[in-house]
Amino acid sequence: MTSVDARLPLYQRLRDDLATAIARQQWRPGEAIPTEAVLCDRYAVSPGTVRKALDLLVDEGVLERFQGRGTFVRRPQFDHSLFRFFRFEDANGERVVPDSHILLREQRQAPADVAKALQLAEGSAVVYLHRLRLIAGRAVLEEYIWLDATRFGALLDTPLEAFGPLLYPLYEQHCGEAVARAEEQLSVTQGAADSERLLQLPAGQPLVQIERLALGYDGRPLEWRRSRGDALTFRYRTEIR
Amino acid sequence: MTSVDARLPLYQRLRDDLATAIARQQWRPGEAIPTEAVLCDRYAVSPGTVRKALDLLVDEGVLERFQGRGTFVRRPQFDHSLFRFFRFEDANGERVVPDSHILLREQRQAPADVAKALQLAEGSAVVYLHRLRLIAGRAVLEEYIWLDATRFGALLDTPLEAFGPLLYPLYEQHCGEAVARAEEQLSVTQGAADSERLLQLPAGQPLVQIERLALGYDGRPLEWRRSRGDALTFRYRTEIR
DNA sequence: GAGTGGTCTAGACCACGGT
DNA sequence: CCGTGGTCTAGACCACTCA
Numbered sequence: 001m002t003s004v005d006a007r008l009p010l011y012q013r014l015r016d017d018l019a020t021a022i023a024r025q026q027w028r029p030g031e032a033i034p035t036e037a038v039l040c041d042r043y044a045v046s047p048g049t050v051r052k053a054l055d056l057l058v059d060e061g062v063l064e065r066f067q068g069r070g071t072f073v074r075r076p077q078f079d080h081s082l083f084r085f086f087r088f089e090d091a092n093g094e095r096v097v098p099d100s101h102i103l104l105r106e107q108r109q110a111p112a113d114v115a116k117a118l119q120l121a122e123g124s125a126v127v128y129l130h131r132l133r134l135i136a137g138r139a140v141l142e143e144y145i146w147l148d149a150t151r152f153g154a155l156l157d158t159p160l161e162a163f164g165p166l167l168y169p170l171y172e173q174h175c176g177e178a179v180a181r182a183e184e185q186l187s188v189t190q191g192a193a194d195s196e197r198l199l200q201l202p203a204g205q206p207l208v209q210i211e212r213l214a215l216g217y218d219g220r221p222l223e224w225r226r227s228r229g230d231a232l233t234f235r236y237r238t239e240i241r
Numbered sequence: 242m243t244s245v246d247a248r249l250p251l252y253q254r255l256r257d258d259l260a261t262a263i264a265r266q267q268w269r270p271g272e273a274i275p276t277e278a279v280l281c282d283r284y285a286v287s288p289g290t291v292r293k294a295l296d297l298l299v300d301e302g303v304l305e306r307f308q309g310r311g312t313f314v315r316r317p318q319f320d321h322s323l324f325r326f327f328r329f330e331d332a333n334g335e336r337v338v339p340d341s342h343i344l345l346r347e348q349r350q351a352p353a354d355v356a357k358a359l360q361l362a363e364g365s366a367v368v369y370l371h372r373l374r375l376i377a378g379r380a381v382l383e384e385y386i387w388l389d390a391t392r393f394g395a396l397l398d399t400p401l402e403a404f405g406p407l408l409y410p411l412y413e414q415h416c417g418e419a420v421a422r423a424e425e426q427l428s429v430t431q432g433a434a435d436s437e438r439l440l441q442l443p444a445g446q447p448l449v450q451i452e453r454l455a456l457g458y459d460g461r462p463l464e465w466r467r468s469r470g471d472a473l474t475f476r477y478r479t480e481i482r
Numbered sequence: 483g484a485g486t487g488g489t490c491t492a493g494a495c496c497a498c499g500g501t
Numbered sequence: 502c503c504g505t506g507g508t509c510t511a512g513a514c515c516a517c518t519c520a
Contacts, residue, residue, distance in 0.1 A: 009508060035486065046510045048289075051487090059300075061482035067487045068517035076482065182481045188429055188447055188472035206429055206447035206472060231429035231447060231472070238479075240423045241302035241317065250489060276505065287491045292506090308506045309499035489515075496508070 010045055014053035017043075022062060022073055023218035029178055032070040033063070061181070062217070076168070076179060085186055085210050085236055086229055088135055098133035098140055100165045105129050107149055107156060114146045117213055117224040125149035127156060132198060133165075133227075141229045142198050147222065151177060168214070171222070180217040184210055188231055195228045206231035251286055255294035258284075263303060263314055264459035270419055273311040274304070303421070303458070317409070317420060326427055326451050326477055327470055329376055339374035339381055341406045346370050348390055348397055355387045358454055358465040366390035368397060373439060374406075374468075383439050385467045392418060392463075409455070412463070421458040425451055429472055436469045447472035 008016075018033070027033050034042070039050045054071060057063040064074040088096045108128040115122045126146045133141035145167070147155065154174045163170060168179045190206045201207075208231040214223040249257075259274070268274050275283065280291045295312060298304040305315040329337045349369040356363040367387045374382035386408070388396065395415045404411060409420045431447045442448075449472040455464040 011508080037486085047512080049509060052508090054487095065487065066518085068485080068519080070486060070518095180482075184479055184481060186475075186477040186479075188449065188475055190447060190473060204445065206431060208429065232431065234427075234429055236427040238425055238427075240425060241421075252489080278505090288493080290490060293489090295506095306506065307499085308497065309504080311505060484518105484520090486518075487516090489513100491513075492511100494508100494510075497506090499503100499505075501502075501504105 011049045011052040011056070014039075014043055014045065014049065015056045018053065018057060019062060019217070023216065025176075025178070025217075027073050029073050029075040029172070032072050035070065076181070085184060085208070086141060086227060086234075088140065096135060097165050098135045100131055100163060101134060102129060102131040102160055102163055105156070105160065107153075108146075110146065114224055118146065118148055118221050120148060125153075127152045129155075129167075139199050141227050142195050143228075144226045146224045147171075151175060151222075167223075177222055178216060179214045179222060182212050182214040184212045186210055186236070189228070192228065199228070199230060201230055208234045252290045252293040252297070255280075255284055255286065255290065256297045259294060259298060260303065260458070263298075264457065266417075266419070266458075268314050270314050270316040270413070273313050276311060317422070326425060326449070327382060327468065327475075329381065337376060338406050339376045341372055341404060341408075342375060343370060343372040343401055343404055346397070346401065348394075349387075351387065355465055359387065359389055359462050361389060366394075368393045370396075370408075380440050382468050382470045383436050384469075387465045388412075388463065392416060408464075418457060418463055420455045420463060423453050423455040425453045427451055427477070430469070433469065440469070440471060442471055449475045 021027065022033075033039075036047060036050050036054070039045075040047055043050070054063060054065070058065060061074060061076075063071055065071045083095070083097075088098055090096050106128055108126055109123045110118065110120050110126045112122050114120075114126065115124060118126070120126070127149050129143070129145040129147075131143050131145070132139045133143065149156075152171065152175050155170070158170070158174055162174075171177045171179065187209050188206050189209050190204060192207060193203070195201075195207055196203055196205060199207075207228045210225075210227045212223075212225045212227070213221055214225070216222050262268065263274075274280075277288060277291050277295070280286075281288055284291070295304060295306070299306060302315060302317070304312050306312045324336070324338075329339055331337050347369055349367055350364045351359065351361050351367045353363050355361075355367065356365060359367070361367070368390050370384070370386040370388075372384050372386070373380045374384065390397075393412065393416050396411070399411070399415055403415075412418045412420065428450050429447050430450050431445060433448060434444070436442075436448055437444055437446060440448075448469045451466075451468045453464075453466045453468070454462055455466070457463050
């Protein structure tokens, strides 16, 4: 148990230990971690304590359990859960992942707001992407994406044909960086002429704007993204307690 | 254990049993439920099982535990948590509950959409409220509120002075109906002239619209509400996993 | 059939709150 | 001080998966 603070409950320290190991990719997303019995031995704690630590990580969405098979490092369901705000459905109500059309990819210097979000120095080298998301050929979303060039530089040399509709699997394969979670902020804007034009919306149409910061398992920021879409067809549901 | 389905795990059936008792107000919000030891005896299960059932209800926000004091039926924090989307802050960043100015209160026949949301027959008698929410005298939110008249009829005779900024405590005191949770849907509209006028916004300004269905501990719908506010100053943050 | 997680038991001891 | 919930132990048996 590497955790220093012995005042914390055993199961908490165990949780932290496992979370750190996962962040260090000791077990990669999709892989099984050791069985509960093995963890009991290795950490010299009782099954109930191991179980509680795993319960926490399952609740946090880090692990996933399957009876009879094992406990696995969860690979976030980018095609579903990460479309928190912008959600598109076909005629049958099935979720649809919009196609991607990259308009621009280049290295740039990080503007102040981007540098701050990514915890970089202003002017640091960043990979910049500008793309459209389309459904049945119609533009539904415009996205600006920034990434730390020192960690995602490989994307500058990746052929654009390799960019599928989902970027996060690409980050994992080409850059070895796995996205664990994200923070989003929603707002409404009006009068962004370039976005209106790309989305083929009339002038003055309100736009929903989502700013997303994607983070790794260790909590470091990986990607900052701004997406815009038509506000008048936008819906978001949630539950409050 | 009143639950019929013996295939469910013990702790699940116990959870359901306790949830039902709470919905029936066997213990009221703010009151303590029996201690874990008493529940062990009463249901003839071991402490671990009781604990797991209580864990579930705590996670769901139904119960609240205090070491050394007991386990209590949680009184939802209407002044904080239920302002999920619309959140107002003063100059110091402190949350502010807007004042309430009721424009209209009367009995009406439920329109189709309201009847459907409240699970009533179309044309049923409902209590209708129309009010403005103000901060420092400035209108920030417009609200339309509908309630089943058979359960909330008392509100028609309650003096308007008794209506504070928060309605849910009023429902509990005057009608004996406690709100446990709510479902909200956010959308953006434009061109609602009456709302623009009340909120003193220029014509064509986009508005954020929140539709909220408030539910009791037993899951029955209690109140349906539509709120509108300025979209361009609106912000909503969330986390995704 | 061997191995996995899922459920459940029946305690022990500790930390905290109120008296 | 007593009673509360919080932590932890050391098992048992079951249900499921996969070879």
